[in-house]
Amino acid sequence: MSIHFKECFEHKVMRDTVHGYIHVNYQLIWDLINAPEFQRLRRIHQLGGTSMVYHTAEHSRFSHSLGVYEVVRQMIEKVSGLGDVLSEYERVSLLCAGLLHDIGHGPYSHAFEAVTDVNHETFTDRIILEDTHINRILTAVDAQLPQVVSDIIAHRHERALLTQIISSQLDADRMDYLLRDSYFTGVSYGEFDLQRILRTMIVVDDRIVMKESGIHAVEDYIMARYQMYWQVYLHPTSRSFEGILLSIFNRMKDLTLEDSDAMDCVSFFKPFVREGSISLQSHYELDESTCISGFMTLTKSDDAILRDLASRLLNRVLFQYVDFESDEQLQKIENAVNTAGYDTNYYVVKDFTTQTLYQTPYEQNVDSEIYVSIDGKLVELSQASSIVRGFVMGEAKEDRKVFYPKEIRYE
Amino acid sequence: MSIHFKECFEHKVMRDTVHGYIHVNYQLIWDLINAPEFQRLRRIHQLGGTSMVYHTAEHSRFSHSLGVYEVVRQMIEKVSGLGDVLSEYERVSLLCAGLLHDIGHGPYSHAFEAVTDVNHETFTDRIILEDTHINRILTAVDAQLPQVVSDIIAHRHERALLTQIISSQLDADRMDYLLRDSYFTGVSYGEFDLQRILRTMIVVDDRIVMKESGIHAVEDYIMARYQMYWQVYLHPTSRSFEGILLSIFNRMKDLTLEDSDAMDCVSFFKPFVREGSISLQSHYELDESTCISGFMTLTKSDDAILRDLASRLLNRVLFQYVDFESDEQLQKIENAVNTAGYDTNYYVVKDFTTQTLYQTPYEQNVDSEIYVSIDGKLVELSQASSIVRGFVMGEAKEDRKVFYPKEIRYE
Amino acid sequence: MSIHFKECFEHKVMRDTVHGYIHVNYQLIWDLINAPEFQRLRRIHQLGGTSMVYHTAEHSRFSHSLGVYEVVRQMIEKVSGLGDVLSEYERVSLLCAGLLHDIGHGPYSHAFEAVTDVNHETFTDRIILEDTHINRILTAVDAQLPQVVSDIIAHRHERALLTQIISSQLDADRMDYLLRDSYFTGVSYGEFDLQRILRTMIVVDDRIVMKESGIHAVEDYIMARYQMYWQVYLHPTSRSFEGILLSIFNRMKDLTLEDSDAMDCVSFFKPFVREGSISLQSHYELDESTCISGFMTLTKSDDAILRDLASRLLNRVLFQYVDFESDEQLQKIENAVNTAGYDTNYYVVKDFTTQTLYQTPYEQNVDSEIYVSIDGKLVELSQASSIVRGFVMGEAKEDRKVFYPKEIRYE
């Protein structure tokens, strides 16, 4: 294709705490950043409940999305051989995919999606493909571009190399969020040497693999990822916050099904908790500010459960937690909660999670594995690194917790 | 007084990106942090429009308030002689004052207070002295404590040493915000050596002064302050955002005076833009989330001006700016804005600011000056440091800007 | 004992890049720092050949020794319970032991000790116990102090808790050198969260163990240690430099045994490479400066081998290396080296090293293991951490290299 991608009149730089600067050369990228759907990401925190534990972790998906774009840009510039095997069309598509990969996220996606049919991946697709500012900006450059960009993000693109950069075991998304979440929590565990990784990546058989000299840098990255999960992402206080959110959404869903007029004062929540399609306009309008404002309204709700839970959320009166031991224990907790006058449907939250040492929590995809080039042969990382092999042999780590109000005592 | 200040059952630490950790030893401090009025500060950004320029500057007044508390705590521990000249009652009062000094702030205080009678200092006083969680927590320890704490914050306390620590040319407030804003913008200009300053402070004549060996560290701090003003706090893009806020509040005020029903959908704004007292409950409920949610509602307002301005704010369609040169130039801009169909009351914003090199923008208070102890005599900083004297002799730097919509061309 | 340990007239602080400041409160410590034997450590690099790879790694054992002292000081202050179970006498002895643990080191100890009978531990003992400035300073405070300090360093002290702090799997020595070597090489792999480790250590059964909440911080430390070994300490270029040193010392030893007059111009080396005792004065005078100066003299030696090797060392004309594969391969290398006119005794250097993932390279001592306190029971780290267990299950990593001149080609 011989599309002309216009450069910015003046190359733009945006100061960034993680990468130093975000560099923008294409007018298209600048226009996407200024689209309302992208600006909306300023109003959604990157780490929902984590700021309840790490109070400085108040950064947004806006910053993270710029960061992923920048990592993609640096990969194209610095990974040996990558710039050459990609056409300009593919390079620009990749930059767009990096920038837009999280565009469909709503507030508190984790809790939201557990309760509802809402799925941020579906909305990412819709925002890129349907009638939006984003879509118009992409289409103005090339009619196929929205489809190509969304295909890269959704793993539908035929060239695996492109999807690998956006979403795999060692992708631009994770590399940015580990560094960024580490910077904003103040937890040093998430740091690794990004520049060293970029310098030791090469393209072999149309796939990005590591040179042998980069193994240690990748081991460090794997360790960073593991540590951030247990130190930050799965921190029980953060999960307690998410648990209360879950109960609020569950309660709103139940009330909506009952057609209760308790939901009238926060009617903008309704499309999300009932069956049926959700308009992109509703999605656009629901950000964390409107959510929080809705919870503020709910502190005066007629429904005692919503009133109490919303107040807990806003004022950080979180649930306590205990390791799950047995069904009898759980039964005792539920009895105690019940006796105290709480509805166990909303006041007892189970959260069971398992993580193997070397596996990502979300996907298990052959294409996404990390390979190392050793003496001309490609070797899977856990075969090349005895430390990663040690991880693989280590058993999965389970974490099963039960959350319930602080004042409850059982047995 | 022989009040007993209970220690926490277990000393608490909160990880902080600027100070490493926030250390909490007193149960009273822990309780204040968990009060709803303090948790509300999570929902108010420290730097309103600055994140429009520095996208990572998304930190809250909550983090900053914890940081000021921590700097006060470190001063008491580390400043030579300070711990000894203060009673435990005074030390605890100071810690409370550091923590609560910003408790009265609302969303976008700068723009808000320019339009309305709302004054964050008044609210700080009221939240500490009237019927609130904060007041009850303080009173439970000692009936006089609310008065003492608010007196320290409001410069009414008879012992100048106490107010000096919270609010002066070299106070815990500024020391935290320069470091914090530097960290979160990624701008290195705001960094200075806090530990060196603490180590070279001493108490002389019941006032904190610098040892001669600390002059260079203070020069560096003065320079950091100066740079942050021009690089960050007075950045024109940030002021453009504030200008639009100003126009929105002005428009809401005008409509409220006219008793327009355009304000009905966002009635929680009304108490703030009309005359008459504002309840603490109204104040509590108005945070940045409810503001933003209100602006989201206004994008569908019947009033075209509010509709347009709110949409600009949410989607970062900011005003352009030009240096003010003459009244004729201003007249030309207003004519052009008028011709384009815009109401110049809301679409032309003048913002004139002046800063002398060594003066703070807000106050000029003899008590707040920085003194250096040289050979047993106290010397005002600009007499002791030729570099600060250079600052004083440098003329004031003026910055007069006019903001108006991007599409307008004049002459 | 009721010894009085005099405090410094004014507490001293020394700016340090790793710990911020080194704090000195006792006059005894200040005097030891100013002893000639301690000042001599300024003239011995911490990482011999490493600056051949990482050019900024030019720091000395002087800095490191101050750093270990500071970590001991912080442990006493910050580790929960530790300050209480130690008498002041033990605390001061520990501080001295931290400061002096490396006092017996000579230049390039690793290579030196491989060739000669010189042993830095022996010299550490002698410098503390025999007639030196160090000994006189310690004795002046208490006649038993030299013995106690040297016992702690040499693992002879009856209270294992004291030796554990100076020398074990998780001791002040390693914690300083990992952080310091990381800072000066610019390699981020060696970083870990020292403050977090100190905060999660407790004293149980007169031994320092980790709280369960500190496991992740220790895992990170273990990982840092592992990475630093392979990235820095065992880097082949650094080992090539050590190999040439080894050959120089071997050649000097052989010539000394032959009573060759080639050694007359560098006679100060002789005591070290022949049998017989070495005086403390000879030891004091041999630092890296005198060594280097000796090598400079050797570039004009009558002995062609010394002349060539010394010149290689000074001008960084290092040996190349290859992985050892078989005795046949080694034979081929030796033949080629021989054919080129080089003496294989000095121009072929074998360096075989093995490292298991979770073991230190130097010692295997039951007392030095890391234990974690879980629900009141002490559990060895690899039982408590699945990641460390993974390390233990991973097989040992071997690295066998052969070094020889760059111009040699074999087969």
Added chain:
Amino acid sequence: MSIHFKECFEHKVMRDTVHGYIHVNYQLIWDLINAPEFQRLRRIHQLGGTSMVYHTAEHSRFSHSLGVYEVVRQMIEKVSGLGDVLSEYERVSLLCAGLLHDIGHGPYSHAFEAVTDVNHETFTDRIILEDTHINRILTAVDAQLPQVVSDIIAHRHERALLTQIISSQLDADRMDYLLRDSYFTGVSYGEFDLQRILRTMIVVDDRIVMKESGIHAVEDYIMARYQMYWQVYLHPTSRSFEGILLSIFNRMKDLTLEDSDAMDCVSFFKPFVREGSISLQSHYELDESTCISGFMTLTKSDDAILRDLASRLLNRVLFQYVDFESDEQLQKIENAVNTAGYDTNYYVVKDFTTQTLYQTPYEQNVDSEIYVSIDGKLVELSQASSIVRGFVMGEAKEDRKVFYPKEIRYE
């Protein structure tokens, strides 16, 4: 000229603590780095006596020289317009000039040059132009190259743009040493935003000037420079060390003039302290290691003064200092020193220094001024920045100190 500059077979990177990496693309640069005269810089500290105050400041001129090279390389790559106005020949010459600008330095140049006729600039010229490895490497690429490189360094090159990059108020040399000395002392005052400065430099009228948007970054750099002078470079303890060096060299000079045999044991010093030319071989051999080794020999000298001074230097028994007040005071000090049995020629050292706020200590050269491009006109920095103007108006800061042995008391 159509010289071909060969690229390295593989681009080299050297990890650097200040710049992340030093990038080497040309084989010529790689060869120069490996020349013995350049490797010798590893054996000369960047900051002579400063490590007596800041114990971590143990970095060498080798690291600094690589750093200057890297800053030049980044300037060529990043300064808008610079790459285009330079031919490849000029670019490579500049890189060589950056790398080699300090090649003529000897140990403790400051003290050395004060006592002798030795001048490091002369030696830089000689090492580049006479028969050395450096010269042969340059000549092999192009016969004119040594002359061009030395002309750039010595301000003899006709194109002022080239010399400006290596040596002016805002040159690669200073930008590296401020950052590097800051990193290795641990003093944050020397930090400034190098990347911002590079991004706001432009070429106007064949000269590098600042864009108006870069003024604040340059102000910060000026401030960093000022602070580093007073905090680090002119620190009295460091000057005390230099004072003792000065006295040693003076004593050696006097003894050499007297033809004393006290100098026989350290004869390699003789060429430097007597009249007459010094060979490049003598210069090569005199590095800090041979110096220190010589001082070690002198601790056993027959000359009591050398014996004492050398021992003071090695064991950090420095002189105390006092502000110079009057000739009477000086006379009293000299009398007291005399009475104590010391020769005042060597035991009283006066060190008077003056620094204006905005001037470099060494040169005052019109060509080297910093200009700012404002609305198309070039304005000298102190006209463009009120803060720098403040510096200029501030009076010069004088620092006059007298150094003498610690045990002396006068009046």
